[in-house]
Each structure stands twice: as structure tokens, then as C-alpha cells.
Amino acid sequence: MSEPTQLPTQHRLTDWGVIRAQGTDAASFLHGQLTQDFAGLDRDHARLAGFCTAKGRLLATMVGWKQGDDDLLLALPAETLPATLKRLSMFVMRAKCKLTDASAEFAVYGLLGVPAAEAWTLVRDGDAVQIALPAAPGLGRALRVQAADAPAPAGAAITPEDWAGAEAQAGIAWVRGATVEAFVPQMINFEVLGGVSFKKGCYPGQEIVARSQYRGTLxxxxxxxxxxxxxxxxxxxxxxxxxxxxxxxxxxxxxxxxxxxxxxxxxxxxxxxxxxxxxxxxxxxxxxxxxxxxxxxxx
Incomplete structure (x- = not known):
């Protein structure tokens, strides 16, 4: 008889929120504001991305994906969400893109012990999505975003400290309130983790980020x-x-x-x-x- 499959553990990330970008220009708008390529985003992948000042300093870090053709979601630490939403909204202008705080609609979970997968690949489970995250060897991780009223994912709950420890062990850090404008993306290995595209067009801070990459001054x-x-x-x-x-x-x-x-x-x-x-x-x-x-x- 085979041994029973061990369920992953899970932690509800109550300190995370969700921004919705909706409209025919939503992807192109985010493409012009964030460090990653959203114009070429498909439905089977998410994007790690940053939002920078003109001086290349990170105001926020997030994970974005397509919920629908003209409906994109950005999951990020809640303490940076209000300022990010306000600042992004300043640049919408005539773009057909509506930005809203959709945090009340969704529950965000961190999963540990899931099967290893390439970071930022996305699997859909009805209306829920599960996004593979960077992980330490032998410790598969994923971000699951589902309807706020849906049952919690299977698996025992872990503490916030245990989830944060797995994040640190994976060598990834998110901009929090205490570290807003503290880093250019490369200072937290953001480009190594897939958070920066050097082939896309301009975005706020792009010149500084590119200079840090190509002049070898980091x-x-x-x-x-x-x-x-x-x-x-x-x-x-x-x-x-x-x-x-x-x-x-x-x-x-x-x-x-x-x-x-x-x-x-x-x-x-x-x-x-x-x-x-x-x-x-x-x-x-x-x-x-x-x-x-x-x-x-x-x-």
C-alpha cells in the first residue's frame, strides 16, 4: 500500500491585498508603469514586478496576472497598497483602465510543501489561481488567490513567522512600509528572480535600473x-x-x-x-x- 500523500501547509496572508486593473488598456498601462512586461503576459504565467520612483527606487513590489482578457490583478503587501493605488491612478489619464482596491473580494494564501514548479507559472482552479513562487530546495511554495468566501485550501495552518521564514530562505523580499524607496530592484535581487524586463520600453526609473544593470556599479x-x-x-x-x-x-x-x-x-x-x-x-x-x-x- 502506498503512503498517503502529505498535504501542503498553508497560511492566509491577511497582510496582503489586491489591486484590480480593468479595461482595454489595462495591460498596456501596467506595462508602461511597472518593471515587467505586461503587454506580452499570457494566462499561464504571472509576473513579479516593481513600481519605482523616477530615481529607480522601489515604492512597491507585487505579483500580477490576467484574471480575464481585460482584467488584471496585482497582489502585494497591504501596507504599500493605498499609496501604490493612488500613485498609479495619477498616471491613468486617458487610458481605458480603471484601478480599484479589490482586496475585499479575494483571500490570499501562501502554500508550503507544494510540488516544485518553475517560478511564476500559474495554474487555474475555477476562479482561483495558484502561482509558483521562488523556493529553497525541497520546499515548494505557491501563492493562491481565491474568492474571499471560498473554503481555505487543504492543509494545516502555519504561523506568519514560519511563512516569512520560508520567504527569507527562498531569497525573496517584498517592499514593506519600512523599506519604501530603500532599494533599486537589483539591491534585492529582483532582476535575478524575474522581476525586471530589460527588453521592454520605458517605465518610471527605467534609466536608473538599466544603468545599475549594465555599468557594473552595484x-x-x-x-x-x-x-x-x-x-x-x-x-x-x-x-x-x-x-x-x-x-x-x-x-x-x-x-x-x-x-x-x-x-x-x-x-x-x-x-x-x-x-x-x-x-x-x-x-x-x-x-x-x-x-x-x-x-x-x-x-
Missing amino acids: KRRLQVFESDGAATVGQEIFSSADPEQPAGVVAGSGTRDGRTVIAAEIKLAALDGPSLHLGSATGAALQPRALPYEIPPQE
Whole structure:
């Protein structure tokens, strides 16, 4: 007799919301505002994308997909949703695109232990969608978005800390309230994870993002660490070699197997120093861990 299949675990992301972009110009409008290609988006994939200032700093990060031909949805952390919706709406002008906060219509879940799949592939289950997310080896992850009144997905519930720990372990971080305008996309490995198209046309901040990519001047990257100390998004990180100046900032944090897992944007030069610490040069020590993906060398 075969062993029963183990169900994935799930966590309802009550701290996430959904923006709806509806109209015949919805895809082209988002294409001109976000870091990813929405003009060529099909129904079997989602897009990781960022919304930048003119200086290339990320105001928000999100996952977008087609709910219908002229109906696109963007899922993102709720703390950045109101400002993102307001700022995007400023640029609609004559485009046939209506932007609304659709958060009340949907429930967003994070799933752990699902079968491995290429990140950003999308499977439809009636009106629900399940989107494969970047993951650490052996820990398949997905984002499931379904009607707010639909039953929860099968599987035991996990804590917010466990979900956030799996996110950090996967080497991905989302812009939160504490990190708005803190990063250009490459500082959090966004282009490696599929969040930037360098073949599409202009969008706010495009020149800065492209310059960071092609001039080989990037001096900061997202790295994964473990620690015995608790960490919060936006918390500064210090090197014992330079205790007066922050060496980085916590971009995401949670727990895995009883330890704190941190995705931190860090000065690359600080990785060669004696030690890194949370909050101050005498704070909890950070132990570097391998990213689950490769960072291409700068040309």
C-alpha cells in the first residue's frame, strides 16, 4: 500500500491585498508603469514586478496576472497598497483602465510543501489561481488567490513567522512600509528572480535600473542569514569592522526550525568583514547562508 500523500501547509496572508486593473488598456498601462512586461503576459504565467520612483527606487513590489482578457490583478503587501493605488491612478489619464482596491473580494494564501514548479507559472482552479513562487530546495511554495468566501485550501495552518521564514530562505523580499524607496530592484535581487524586463520600453526609473544593470556599479545585494536574535523589517545591520555606519538593512525575516532567517540587503564589501550584527556592532550575530539561486557576475 502506498503512503498517503502529505498535504501542503498553508497560511492566509491577511497582510496582503489586491489591486484590480480593468479595461482595454489595462495591460498596456501596467506595462508602461511597472518593471515587467505586461503587454506580452499570457494566462499561464504571472509576473513579479516593481513600481519605482523616477530615481529607480522601489515604492512597491507585487505579483500580477490576467484574471480575464481585460482584467488584471496585482497582489502585494497591504501596507504599500493605498499609496501604490493612488500613485498609479495619477498616471491613468486617458487610458481605458480603471484601478480599484479589490482586496475585499479575494483571500490570499501562501502554500508550503507544494510540488516544485518553475517560478511564476500559474495554474487555474475555477476562479482561483495558484502561482509558483521562488523556493529553497525541497520546499515548494505557491501563492493562491481565491474568492474571499471560498473554503481555505487543504492543509494545516502555519504561523506568519514560519511563512516569512520560508520567504527569507527562498531569497525573496517584498517592499514593506519600512523599506519604501530603500532599494533599486537589483539591491534585492529582483532582476535575478524575474522581476525586471530589460527588453521592454520605458517605465518610471527605467534609466536608473538599466544603468545599475549594465555599468557594473552595484555594490549591494540581498543575502540570506540566520541568527539567534529576533529581527524586524527595516532594522539596520552593522559590521564589526565599521561599527559607526550601517552595512545593510533587514528586508524580510521569519523563523525556520527555531532560528531566525533573514533576507537582508547588504554591502557586498561587508561580507568579507569579520562579522555582521543586528541593530548595532554588538547586537545578535548573523551567520551567512547560501542563496538558493546564483547571482550573475557583474560585467
